[in-house]
Amino acid sequence: MKIQKEASRVSRDLADSYSYIAEINRKMDILKNIALDLPETGSVTPERMKEVYESITEALSLLGKTDSFCLSIVDLRSGKVEKKLEGSGESCPVPDFRALSKRSESVIKEGEYIIIKSPKRVKGHLAFVVLRKKNGDLEDPEIFKALAAQALFLDSIEREQPLSLSENNV
DSSP: OHHHHHHHHHHHHHHHHHHHHHHHHHHHHHHHHHHHTOOOGGGOOHHHHHHHHHHHHHHHHHHHTOSOEEEEEEETTTTEEEEEEEOSSSOOOOOOHHHHHTSSOSEEEETTEEEEEOSSOBTTEEEEEEEEOTTOOOSOHHHHHHHHHHHHHHHHHHHHOHHHHHHTTO
16 A cells, blocks of 8 residues: 555656646747747838737736736836737736836735836836736746846837838838
8 A cells, every 4th residue: 555655646746747847848939939939120020020929928828827917018217108918808907117117126916916027128118017816926937027028129129110110011
């Protein structure tokens, strides 16, 4: 009996390890696809940008395990939300992004929401991911920082190349 119990426990641990490895591999695939899918500076079109933003939105939903989320690109000088990507679930609150930008921590819990800041500012802009997490903690906040940074990078490309984007609409 003792050996059977030990074998059963080891089998469960092994199955849990395989599940964990599969989940990590899936997360890495999602991030690699987004990173490798980034448009080259010369090939920025509205359609291409829309596809990449949709990939980021899908990644936020899958990795955050929620459909109640938003990603906001904020101009910190004015406090204005320049771009907002949202999930299909319940709307996220709109926190005081300027106040949050001054906080030292990059992962902030506010009630049942977790707010993740992009690691860097780009020309006075910062990206924030707001996820509704009823059960509390976030497994891997670094992934969300990377997604916020990718979105901020894309937004920066869009802002710097308005002519190439508008020419493609003509």
